[in-house]
Amino acid sequence: MISQQLIDRVIAKVPDYQTFMTVDEMDASSHKLAEAHPDVVEIFELTKSRAGHPLYCLKIGNGSQNAICYGCPHPNEPIGAMMLEAFSTILAEDAELREALDYTWYIIKSWDVDGTQLNEPWFKGPFSLKNYVRHFFRPAPTAQVDWTFPIDYKNLHFHDSIPETQAVQKLIDELSPSFLYSLHNSAFGGVYWYLTEAFDEDFYDMLRAVAAKHGMPIDLGEPEAPYIQRFSPAVYRNISMADSYDYYESYGAEHPEEMCGCGTCSADYGKAACGAFTLLTELPYFFNPAICDLSASDISRCDANLYALDYRKAMKDFAREALTDSWGYIDPANPFKFAVEGFNSIDDDSATRKMLSENPEYQKPATIAEKFSNIDLQPFFSCLTLALYTRAHESELAHMEETGEINPAKKEALTKAFALFEAKLNEQAALAEEKLSYEVVPIRKLISIQLEAGLLTASKVHPSAK
Numbered sequence: 001m002i003s004q005q006l007i008d009r010v011i012a013k014v015p016d017y018q019t020f021m022t023v024d025e026m027d028a029s030s031h032k033l034a035e036a037h038p039d040v041v042e043i044f045e046l047t048k049s050r051a052g053h054p055l056y057c058l059k060i061g062n063g064s065q066n067a068i069c070y071g072c073p074h075p076n077e078p079i080g081a082m083m084l085e086a087f088s089t090i091l092a093e094d095a096e097l098r099e100a101l102d103y104t105w106y107i108i109k110s111w112d113v114d115g116t117q118l119n120e121p122w123f124k125g126p127f128s129l130k131n132y133v134r135h136f137f138r139p140a141p142t143a144q145v146d147w148t149f150p151i152d153y154k155n156l157h158f159h160d161s162i163p164e165t166q167a168v169q170k171l172i173d174e175l176s177p178s179f180l181y182s183l184h185n186s187a188f189g190g191v192y193w194y195l196t197e198a199f200d201e202d203f204y205d206m207l208r209a210v211a212a213k214h215g216m217p218i219d220l221g222e223p224e225a226p227y228i229q230r231f232s233p234a235v236y237r238n239i240s241m242a243d244s245y246d247y248y249e250s251y252g253a254e255h256p257e258e259m260c261g262c263g264t265c266s267a268d269y270g271k272a273a274c275g276a277f278t279l280l281t282e283l284p285y286f287f288n289p290a291i292c293d294l295s296a297s298d299i300s301r302c303d304a305n306l307y308a309l310d311y312r313k314a315m316k317d318f319a320r321e322a323l324t325d326s327w328g329y330i331d332p333a334n335p336f337k338f339a340v341e342g343f344n345s346i347d348d349d350s351a352t353r354k355m356l357s358e359n360p361e362y363q364k365p366a367t368i369a370e371k372f373s374n375i376d377l378q379p380f381f382s383c384l385t386l387a388l389y390t391r392a393h394e395s396e397l398a399h400m401e402e403t404g405e406i407n408p409a410k411k412e413a414l415t416k417a418f419a420l421f422e423a424k425l426n427e428q429a430a431l432a433e434e435k436l437s438y439e440v441v442p443i444r445k446l447i448s449i450q451l452e453a454g455l456l457t458a459s460k461v462h463p464s465a466k
Helices: 004-012 023-036 079-093 095-101 113-122 129-134 163-175 201-213 241-250 256-260 266-274 301-322 335-345 350-358 368-376 378-403 408-436 443-461
Strands: 041-048 054-060 065-071 103-108 151-153 156-158 179-183 192-195 230-232 235-237 277-282 296-300 365-367
Touching (some): 004 095, 023 054, 023 113, 054 079, 065 163, 079 095, 079 179, 103 163, 129 408, 156 241, 163 266, 201 235, 241 350, 296 301, 296 368, 301 350, 301 365, 378 408
Parallel strands (some): 179 277, 192 235
Antiparallel strands (some): 230 235
16 A cells, blocks of 8 residues: 555645635636646546536546546535645646556546535635535535436436536546545534445554544444444445435335435446445534544434434424415526425435334434434534525525516515525524534645545555555
């Protein structure tokens, strides 16, 4: 594997970024890098986004195996984009690193460029929960670049891949990469990883040591879904849509394919297409030490999960009532409306409630970390959906203003609903700020963990790397 001495030298070169770069800033930086290193770096356009923005890819080095890295697979997750910003420059300038890794690197800094631009209002700070959620955007499942890969599994048949997904699918087909780095990140918690397949416990210890080295605890709260396979503490097997299907089916769903709601992910597709190994290193913007506390709480794991489900239901009921007069006035193509309707279409918690009542693991006391995940974080999670509703009304009102549309009834309905959602969003954000006692994690620290974990895994996947 790559030497620790070389890794430390690479990490020392990571800039101390104070803000996140916009799509246009990253595009300009990529072109500048290609111009400065024409013998090492090539830039090319993969495709155009749905809004017509170029989707650029950097090709760096000339190793014996191919690797593809993509930032912003979810557009509210720019930590990976900044990691690739730093890594691409270091890689272009460091011949020893390129030789030691022995990969040809294909780097897409921002995969969902359209969605990333809708998150840019919070990229320059202030970095608070309130500012983050007020400007949050995540697209509907059927419009997510990393969850619209084709799949045929039992009664699930999805082939409606969006252009950005098709472009990376084609890249995987053409390059047969051995390593994929899908640069997701969480918003709140600790560090955890997803791997395509199991490695040895020594490697898991190495990953956890990377987080500890950079001063970040691992996340020991509830996994993102109850059916996720845990390899080791904070290390999980990558999720596929087939896993979701089997979970819904096992707990009595009549049409599991409808509850899946989209395609599968790049990790699943890459493994099937060419045996590619995928790594995800999940990191938070915000941290509270409760997320790694394994001591017993005063509530069962079942009741903690039920609290979360009930909280989400209450927010959904609020939204349904608040939307009575306004929702029909909003253009179906409005990205915020399309997103929230997409999430609502698969928001059936009956299988999870059945699982909670039957699975003996959930009758045990919840740890402090599990209680924190399910109870303390609910105001924050509710803000994410409330933000989509708020921005849907806000953008429709702005469109009326820009076009000079005169429709008093529409404006009144939109204005009233906007005020309701913004007030509820502010209420929940204030509650989250009060309850969570969080710290904001420096960008450089997050990049360093994601980069070091990636270097270690890439060299593990490619054993002949030096």
